[in-house]
Amino acid sequence: MDHKPVNSTQTSTELTDEEIFRAHEGGKLAIGATASLADPRALAIAYTPGVARVSRAIAEDPGLAAKYTWAHRLVAVVSDGTAVLGLGDIGPSASLPVMEGKAALFKTFGGLDSIPLVLNTTDVDEIVETLVRLRPSFGAVNLEDVAAPRCFELEARLIEALDVPVMHDDQHGTAVVVLAALRGANAVLGKDMANQRVVVSGAGAAGVACAKILLAAGIGEVTVLDSRGIVHVGRDGLNPVKAQLAEVTNGSGLRGGITEALRGADVFVGVSSSEVPEELIASMARDSIVFALSNPDPEVHPEVAGRHAAVVATGRSDFPNQINNVLAFPGIFRGALDVGAKKITEGMKLAAAEAIAAVAADDLAVDRIVPSALDPRVGPEVAAAVALAARQDGVA
Numbered sequence: 001m002d003h004k005p006v007n008s009t010q011t012s013t014e015l016t017d018e019e020i021f022r023a024h025e026g027g028k029l030a031i032g033a034t035a036s037l038a039d040p041r042a043l044a045i046a047y048t049p050g051v052a053r054v055s056r057a058i059a060e061d062p063g064l065a066a067k068y069t070w071a072h073r074l075v076a077v078v079s080d081g082t083a084v085l086g087l088g089d090i091g092p093s094a095s096l097p098v099m100e101g102k103a104a105l106f107k108t109f110g111g112l113d114s115i116p117l118v119l120n121t122t123d124v125d126e127i128v129e130t131l132v133r134l135r136p137s138f139g140a141v142n143l144e145d146v147a148a149p150r151c152f153e154l155e156a157r158l159i160e161a162l163d164v165p166v167m168h169d170d171q172h173g174t175a176v177v178v179l180a181a182l183r184g185a186n187a188v189l190g191k192d193m194a195n196q197r198v199v200v201s202g203a204g205a206a207g208v209a210c211a212k213i214l215l216a217a218g219i220g221e222v223t224v225l226d227s228r229g230i231v232h233v234g235r236d237g238l239n240p241v242k243a244q245l246a247e248v249t250n251g252s253g254l255r256g257g258i259t260e261a262l263r264g265a266d267v268f269v270g271v272s273s274s275e276v277p278e279e280l281i282a283s284m285a286r287d288s289i290v291f292a293l294s295n296p297d298p299e300v301h302p303e304v305a306g307r308h309a310a311v312v313a314t315g316r317s318d319f320p321n322q323i324n325n326v327l328a329f330p331g332i333f334r335g336a337l338d339v340g341a342k343k344i345t346e347g348m349k350l351a352a353a354e355a356i357a358a359v360a361a362d363d364l365a366v367d368r369i370v371p372s373a374l375d376p377r378v379g380p381e382v383a384a385a386v387a388l389a390a391r392q393d394g395v396a
């Protein structure tokens with residue numbers, strides 16, 4: 001196959017510190033009123049004495065809060081600041097600009113209001129207790145930038161403790177878009193996922209979730225790597241999450257590291273900061289697929305990967321095929337909240353991936369395997385697919 005050269009000059013001008021910091025002055029969010037306060041009558045309706053009638057009605061029938069407050073449509077964007085972007089454990093205050101940005105994305109691409117909540121604790125019990133106590137104030141929880149492996153326990157505990165949708169986006173948003181992108185890449189190349197072996201580099205939040213959703217979608221085989229090499233049954237020092245992963249991956253029984261894993265592999269999914277040499281990409285199967293998703297520095301530069309792979313994607317907006325969580329999470333939460341879902345199921349995540357892939361289907365190419373992050377069709381299509389899946393899964 002002739003490989004199209006990767007264009008690395010899509011960004012027209014370099015971002016400057018001045019414009020970045022100016023845009024963040026005072027934060028990126030504000031509260032806006034939906035009720036008129038233009039005259040005394042409007043004030044009396046929106047606040048006292050009118051509001052007392054609404055509060056009294058909710059006290060008598062708590063279910064009315066879903067109709068007469070914003071809580072059922074409000075997403076809490078929650079972080080402890082321990083795994084922020086590529087910056088690591090920078091703490092809750094430093095994570096707040098990221099959470100504000102996430103809230104802005106919810107509004108722009110999902111039509112949902114959200115509130116950033118950065119917590120000055122990394123204790124799972126304390127975080128769960130805090131959100132249980134705050135539960136009347138929101139209708140869903142988007143966990144963000146919580147370090148692994150603690151993020152797995154935290155998400156599971158919150159799903160059990162709360163009666164609202166909970167999703168750790170670093171896990172499942174990434175996994176959904178990776179699956180959608182792989183479907184797009186295979187459609188372009190005329191390949192079948194059932195016959196492919198995927199190597200996932202990184203066994204943290206994103207890597208574990210990617211492995212699980214690919215297996216659920218019917219991929220042939222998944223091999224997962226962490227900093228010590230291939231995750232396999234019998235390897236010493238595996239935490240419970242990796243031990244569980246070892247039971248369902250690496251069907252070929254590979255041992256060793258990235259060299260052994262990539263030899264003959266069909267797909268590489270990079271969700272770690274490790275650098276992958278060109279010769280290892282060259283050792284993959286013919287017409288391979290490379291998703292080098294670490295930001296800001298991909299595991300292998302797309303121009304280098306493009307010398308050997310048929311399709312290359314990154315997490316960056318200045319290269320083709322950006323695999324971006326914004327394609328997934330606004331629509332997933334919107335669809336869940338539209339039908340009053342109590343949780344987000346595997347079926348809903350798979351439906352989201354299918355919807356993203358479907359939007360891209362009419363305009364597929366080796367450098368267009370997913371829609372643009374700014375494509376206005378994506379959010380509504382994902383929301384509709386997720387809502388339908390929620391009904392089918394019996395959680396609506």
